[in-house]
Amino acid sequence: MAQERLSAQQPNAWLLDFGQSIRAAVGARILLQIIDNPKLLDVPCTPPYCHSVVAWQGRLLPVMDMAVRLNGLPQTPHYLLVVGHQDSPDEPTRFGALLVSAAPVAIAVSDAQSCPLPEQPAGWGKFACSCFEHQGAAIPVLHLGRIFSSPPDA
């Protein structure tokens, strides 16, 4: 019991700010690196929310702007977050990059904070796997598989 209480107080998630009051979270082990002032490489004929890649450890990672994807408006990005995810335990880890407007904040989250997804922006149902209440706001947890491993929105 004491151990559970202790672990619940440890930061186990990152709170991400995409600007325009759009926030979300990922698990603590999902976030691999924070890149300040990244060099983004544009790729033509790509969706407006994912139109560039970044070179990282011998890979070219897609750079996702969730503000554009959810709201249609680009944010003023300050950092790039490299994230790793597995679509299923048998699959290899896949990598991507998220643009954010502020440095991520480590927070502690427990199951007791579970809540419904926010109604706005409307697209959260597609890109979130769960949601929790944090300081009076509903914070969706990103489903990175759906965000990075699905083809562009129709």
Add this chain to the structure above:
Amino acid sequence: MSTTVLAHAAAGTNAALLKISGLRMMLPQREIRALESGDSIVQLDAAPHSVGWLQHAQQRCPVYCLSQDLSLLPAAPPERRACVLLSAGAGYVGILCDDVSIAAQSQEQQHELPLAMRLPGTPVLALMAMGDEGIVCLTSAEQLVAHVVRLAGM
């Protein structure tokens, strides 16, 4: 009119590197039917959305000018000095470039275009990292011509 027929090497690793403003695109060298000077383009009676035409193999071949995001430009900037002729069905299509060079296409440097970036009909088939020089978009004559034909509504 001067026409340069590029060496039609048997399926090798030689590729043609097309520079279009800040964009660099690579396609198999053997898929380029001819290389012409931009000065050879006839502007009179240009097909819709084209910047003129060239005579090649007893055919009138429309020439198109692309921007670095691969949209059609109504007029050619002065730096588009070269024109590659690509097969288009029974005919040919010309695409203006700033520069055309021959380069080795290394399989090791190639990266799949991330799934989240793959719009239907994109002419970008893969990406190639070029260190400090950024990236090269890999394409094929068939995909590039299909893209131009779609934009031009041919």
